[in-house]
Amino acid sequence: MTETPEKIAGVEVGERRITIPGFTEEGENLAAETNIAADHTHGGLGESKEITSGAGSRANRHTGFNLAEFPDPTGREEEWRFTPLKKLAGVLSDTPTEGAGTDREPVDYQVSGTVEGVVVSTLRHGESPRGDVLQPADRAAVVGYKNVDEALHIKVTQNTEVAEPIRVDITGKAAGARANGHIVIESEPNSKAVVVLEHRGSADFNGNVEVKAADGASVSVISLQRWENDAVHVGQHDAEVGRDATYKHVAVTLGGHTVRLNTNFRYAAEGARAEMYGLYFADAGQHIEHRTFVDHNTPRNSSDVLYKGALQGETARSVWVGDVLIRKEAEGTDSYEKNQNLVLTDGARADSVPNLEIETGLIEGAGHASSTGRFDDNHLFYLMSRGIPEDIARQLVVRGFMNEIVQKIEVPSIRESLADDLERELRISGH
Incomplete structure (x- = not known):
C-alpha cells in the first residue's frame, strides 16, 4: 500500500511533493482556487522552485510507427517502470499473429447490434482512416499495428443515431496464444452511438483501438x-x-492476469467535451495498469477523468x-482528473501518479487529485450501528465507492452485470 497521501492546497495527492509558484510550503493557494497534485510541472506559470519528477514533458514523448525506434523496454523507462515486463514478453515480440489467416486464430471477433447507417468492413494498411488517429506511444502499440493485416x-454514417449499443465480442481461445487486434471506430458528423468492446476467454492479446468523432458527433466506447x-x-x-462533439471512454477491468491499457484523446477543433472513466478490481497475483493522456491541443475544450479501483489479496497490484497536457494554444481549457483506490486487505499495493502540465495561464480551470486508503471507519460504524453485520456493511461501502463509475455506463444490462461481478469479487476475500 502506498504511504498516506500528503495534502497540497487541501487536496490529497500521491507519490512526491513539489513546490509550485504561488503556493506556500504549507500548500496555501496565494493566487487562485486550483487543485494541485504531485509529480507534475506547470509551464506558463513561471519557473517552479523544485521539480522532483524525471518524466519530462508529455509533449516531447515520442510517437510513431517505426518499430526500430521502440527497442525492447528494460523497465527503467518512465512509461514502463511500474509494469511487470516478463509477463508481457509475448505481446512485445515482433512476430505475426499466431494462426493469422487460418481457422486457428487465437482470438475470435463477433460484431452485433448493427443497424441501417452502420457499416462494418475491414481496412488494410494505408487505407484511411486506419492510422489517422492512432499515435503509437510504446513498443506494444507499434507491434500491434504492424502485425494486423x-x-x-x-463506421456510423452522418446523422445516424444508433439506439442500441454496437457490440464487439473479443474471445480468446487459448492461454498463451499470441494475438494482435486493431479496431477503427469512425463516427461521422452529427451521429450518435455506443460501442461496447468485451474481452473474454484466454489469450496473450495486443489490441489497438482508434476512434474518430467528427463534428457534432456523440460517441461512447465501453471497454x-x-x-x-x-x-x-x-x-x-x-x-x-x-468540433462540438462529445466523447466518453469507460474502461472496466476485472479479469486477466496482467492488463495494461493506454487510453488517450486529443481534439480536432474547439467546443468539444471528452471524458474518461475507469473501474478496476485487482485480486491476489493480478496486475492492472491504466494510463491516461488528455492532450488539450486546441482552445475552449473540456475534459474529465475519473478512475476508481479496489484491491484485495496478497500481491494484488x-x-x-494520468497525464494532462494543456498546450499554449489551448486557451479556455477546463480540465480535471482524479484517481481513488480502496485497499481491502494487507499485501495489496496501488500506485497512483497524476501529472499536469500547463503552458498557458488563460484557462477556465485545471486540477487533479489522487488518494489511496482503507475503509472509512465512520461509514462502517454508521451502518453497523443500525444493525447491519460488518461483512455486509463492508460490501455496501465498496459498492457505493464503485457506483459512481458504474452509473457512467449508458447500457443498463452492463450496469446490472457489473453489480453481480463486484459481488463475486467481494466474496473472494470474504468482504
Whole structure:
C-alpha cells in the first residue's frame, strides 16, 4: 500500500511533493482556487522552485510507427517502470499473429447490434482512416499495428443515431496464444452511438483501438476486460474529438492476469467535451495498469477523468498514471482528473501518479487529485450501528465507492452485470 497521501492546497495527492509558484510550503493557494497534485510541472506559470519528477514533458514523448525506434523496454523507462515486463514478453515480440489467416486464430471477433447507417468492413494498411488517429506511444502499440493485416472498421454514417449499443465480442481461445487486434471506430458528423468492446476467454492479446468523432458527433466506447485469470492484455485506445462533439471512454477491468491499457484523446477543433472513466478490481497475483493522456491541443475544450479501483489479496497490484497536457494554444481549457483506490486487505499495493502540465495561464480551470486508503471507519460504524453485520456493511461501502463509475455506463444490462461481478469479487476475500 502506498504511504498516506500528503495534502497540497487541501487536496490529497500521491507519490512526491513539489513546490509550485504561488503556493506556500504549507500548500496555501496565494493566487487562485486550483487543485494541485504531485509529480507534475506547470509551464506558463513561471519557473517552479523544485521539480522532483524525471518524466519530462508529455509533449516531447515520442510517437510513431517505426518499430526500430521502440527497442525492447528494460523497465527503467518512465512509461514502463511500474509494469511487470516478463509477463508481457509475448505481446512485445515482433512476430505475426499466431494462426493469422487460418481457422486457428487465437482470438475470435463477433460484431452485433448493427443497424441501417452502420457499416462494418475491414481496412488494410494505408487505407484511411486506419492510422489517422492512432499515435503509437510504446513498443506494444507499434507491434500491434504492424502485425494486423486487416483492421475491423465500424463506421456510423452522418446523422445516424444508433439506439442500441454496437457490440464487439473479443474471445480468446487459448492461454498463451499470441494475438494482435486493431479496431477503427469512425463516427461521422452529427451521429450518435455506443460501442461496447468485451474481452473474454484466454489469450496473450495486443489490441489497438482508434476512434474518430467528427463534428457534432456523440460517441461512447465501453471497454470491458473480463478475461480469464491466465490472460494477458495490452492495448492503446486513441481518440480524436471534433468540433462540438462529445466523447466518453469507460474502461472496466476485472479479469486477466496482467492488463495494461493506454487510453488517450486529443481534439480536432474547439467546443468539444471528452471524458474518461475507469473501474478496476485487482485480486491476489493480478496486475492492472491504466494510463491516461488528455492532450488539450486546441482552445475552449473540456475534459474529465475519473478512475476508481479496489484491491484485495496478497500481491494484488494496480497502477494508474494520468497525464494532462494543456498546450499554449489551448486557451479556455477546463480540465480535471482524479484517481481513488480502496485497499481491502494487507499485501495489496496501488500506485497512483497524476501529472499536469500547463503552458498557458488563460484557462477556465485545471486540477487533479489522487488518494489511496482503507475503509472509512465512520461509514462502517454508521451502518453497523443500525444493525447491519460488518461483512455486509463492508460490501455496501465498496459498492457505493464503485457506483459512481458504474452509473457512467449508458447500457443498463452492463450496469446490472457489473453489480453481480463486484459481488463475486467481494466474496473472494470474504468482504
